Amino acid sequence: xxxxxxxxxxxxxxxxxxxxxxxxxxxxxxxxxxxxxxxxxxxxxxxxxxxxxxxxxxxxxxxxxxxxxxxxxxxxxxxxxxxxxxxxxxxxxxxxxxxxxxxxxxxxx
Amino acid sequence: xxxxxxxxxxxxxxxxxxxxxxxxxxxxxxxxxxxxxxxxxxxxxxxxxxxxxxxxxxxxxxxxxxxxxxxxxxxxxxxxxxxxxxxxxxxxxxxxxxxxxxxxxxxxxxxxxxxxx
Numbered sequence: 721x722x723x724x725x726x727x728x729x730x731x732x733x734x735x736x737x738x739x740x741x742x743x744x745x746x747x748x749x750x751x752x753x754x755x756x757x758x759x760x761x762x763x764x765x766x767x768x769x770x771x772x773x774x775x776x777x778x779x780x781x782x783x784x785x786x787x788x789x790x791x792x793x794x795x796x797x798x799x800x801x802x803x804x805x806x807x808x809x810x811x812x813x814x815x816x817x818x819x820x821x822x823x824x825x826x827x828x829x
Numbered sequence: 830x831x832x833x834x835x836x837x838x839x840x841x842x843x844x845x846x847x848x849x850x851x852x853x854x855x856x857x858x859x860x861x862x863x864x865x866x867x868x869x870x871x872x873x874x875x876x877x878x879x880x881x882x883x884x885x886x887x888x889x890x891x892x893x894x895x896x897x898x899x900x901x902x903x904x905x906x907x908x909x910x911x912x913x914x915x916x917x918x919x920x921x922x923x924x925x926x927x928x929x930x931x932x933x934x935x936x937x938x939x940x941x942x943x944x945x946x
């Protein structure tokens with residue numbers, strides 16, 4: 721059974737701080753890794769995707785992948801109250817996506 | 830970016846009614862579409878994988894006769910909840926990807942909130 725684990729949170733950070741969201745996965749054959757943001761009552765929105773070991777930066781977001789440790793993370797710099805949402809980690813090995821349960825992030829003004 | 834449209838956004842209906850939800854990829858052809866269900870404060874659960882021109886693949890525990898999926902074209906998949914009951918009330922979300930066998934991410938529709946009275 722493929723599993724994707726995330727701390728449910730909530731992770732509380734003050735405005736302007738760096739938020740660090742973590743995810744581990746069980747399937748060593750996983751090839752693609754995605755971070756989605758989901759606001760309450762809304763559908764998921766793609767934030768970042770990463771395929772290779774290392775860091776990938778896009779604006780205030782940085783995704784980090786370590787396949788040896790089966791670990792992927794998302795860093796949000798200069799966190800804003802509008803970043804408050806649930807962040808879903810999703811993993812696939814060229815088939816269906818397996819989602820984690822998500823980490824709730826709360827950014828306080 | 831890739832756009833997936835889902836309709837309707839909200840459905841409230843009586844028990845025993847059948848409800849059809851449409852999912853359209855607006856700016857790309859989607860060989861494969863996915864249907865998810867999400868209960869409050871829970872994660873997305875994949876219900877089925879919809880392949881254009883062939884039968885859908887259902888996840889374990891999902892009743893194929895209850896949740897009818899049709900993917901008649903490369904831009905449209907439909908989910909019909911037949912004889913819906915209150916326990917079917919949930920948030921149903923579709924997603925699509927331009928290429929099933931690549932790294933392309935899935936793009937989600939806005940979801941359909943289904944309430945069965």
